[in-house]
Amino acid sequence: xxxxIADTSARKSADGLVRVPVTTRTTWLLVxxxxxxxxxxxxxxxxxxxxxxxxxxxxxxxxxxxxxxxVAGGLATAEADAAARAAGLPLADWLAARIGRPVQRRVIPxxxxxxxxxxxxxxxxxxxxxxxxxxxxxxxxxIAPFDGLTGPGRIERGLExxxxxxxxxxSEAELLLDAHHxxxxxxxxxxxxxxxxxxxxxxxxxxxxxxxxGLHRVRDAIDAPLAGGEVRWRAATASPPEPLTAAxxxxxxxxxxxxxxxxERRPA
Numbered sequence: 001x002x003x004x005i006a007d008t009s010a011r012k013s014a015d016g017l018v019r020v021p022v023t024t025r026t027t028w029l030l031v032x033x034x035x036x037x038x039x040x041x042x043x044x045x046x047x048x049x050x051x052x053x054x055x056x057x058x059x060x061x062x063x064x065x066x067x068x069x070x071v072a073g074g075l076a077t078a079e080a081d082a083a084a085r086a087a088g089l090p091l092a093d094w095l096a097a098r099i100g101r102p103v104q105r106r107v108i109p110x111x112x113x114x115x116x117x118x119x120x121x122x123x124x125x126x127x128x129x130x131x132x133x134x135x136x137x138x139x140x141x142x143i144a145p146f147d148g149l150t151g152p153g154r155i156e157r158g159l160e161x162x163x164x165x166x167x168x169x170x171s172e173a174e175l176l177l178d179a180h181h182x183x184x185x186x187x188x189x190x191x192x193x194x195x196x197x198x199x200x201x202x203x204x205x206x207x208x209x210x211x212x213x214g215l216h217r218v219r220d221a222i223d224a225p226l227a228g229g230e231v232r233w234r235a236a237t238a239s240p241p242e243p244l245t246a247a248x249x250x251x252x253x254x255x256x257x258x259x260x261x262x263x264e265r266r267p268a
Contacts, residue, residue, distance in 0.1 A: 016052045017045070023116050031074045033057060036082025038074035043067045111140035111176060114165075121148055121157075123164035130168040140201065141169050142176035146183060155187055159194050166198050174201035181205045185214040192221040200224040 017040070018030040029040040029048055040048045043066070051071045055062055059075050062068040084094035096103045112133035118126055126143060133141050143165050145158035166175050177200050179188065188195070188206050195203065204227040207214035219226055 016057075017049055019045075024119065025116050031071075031078055033075065033078035034082040035085045036078040036080065038076065038078035038081065040070055040074040043070045109140070110138065111142050111174075112136070112138035113142045115142065115144045115147060115178070118143070121161065123160050126161045127164040127168035130165040134169050134173060139172075140174040140176060141165060142178065144178040144180050146179060149182075155183060155191060159191060159198075162198055163194075171199070176200065176202045176204065178204040179206045181208060185211065185217055188218055189221045196223045198224075202227045204228060 016031060018032060018037075020028040020030060022028055027041075027045070029043075029045060031038050031040055031052070047067050048071060051062060051068065055071070057075060059072040062072045080095065081091055084091040087094055089097075092103045092106075112130075114126070114129040114133055117129055126145070130141050130143075143162060145161035145165075146154065149158050162175070162177055169175060175198060177195075177198065183206070185207050200222075201224075203218075203222060203224045206218045206222075206226060207228070209215075209229050215226060215228075
């Protein structure tokens with residue numbers, strides 16, 4: 001974890017939050033414990049500030065809700081980061097020693113999520129951003145093409161954005177698509193051929209995690225690994241259902257799970 005740059009882009013307020021403007025749509029919410037940093041960006045800013053004001057830096061007593069666990073997870077991350085820095089260790093090594101497991105990866109591949117930087121939802125704008133990402137060295141690009149689209153033809157317009165990105169990055173780069181649960185299973189399946197033509201490295205949130213029959217139907221219709229579970233935050237619900245052949249996230253927006261590795265299932 002890297003601390004935010006101490007300039008005007010990071011502003012610490014009296015409520016204890018450090019706000020880091022990223023784009024016109026995104027502001028990261030961070031909390032600091034000594035030299036350590038944690039993130040609370042998955043909940044509304046006002047709720048994060050309210051919970052911090054009510055409980056301070058104490059994780060005990062925070063409500064057992066997504067919001068409460070987000071704050072608890074951010075504080076726990078900041079505490080771990082501070083302890084790792086004090087020990088002179090990378091956070092991965094400090095965590096590995098604590099749970100008695102080896103560090104799984106020393107290098108973590110990144111993808112370019114161009115979605116929030118896409119201010120104009122047009123194929124031309126999406127393609128331009130995708131080319132910038134590839135020119136900067138990214139070999140994987142992610143987009144949520146259906147965000148903000150309404151009315152008749154919204155699915156077709158979203159798929160046009162995705163096709164523009166695929167053409168811009170070429171056949172060698174990987175394309176990830178997040179549907180953000182904005183399409184029904186029936187709508188996804190009705191456009192299965194187009195989804196398959198995109199040669200996706202991953203299709204995320206095409207059906208809800210508790211809709212296992214729907215996930216099966218999508219998996220059978222579309223030639224792409226499926227992913228989901230980004231908002232799961234209880235350990236009892238963290239395991240991915242069988243149709244998720246790519247990954248179910250147990251990090252990031254699942255802050256209440258503590259030290260929990262990414263749960264991944266590969267196709268047989």
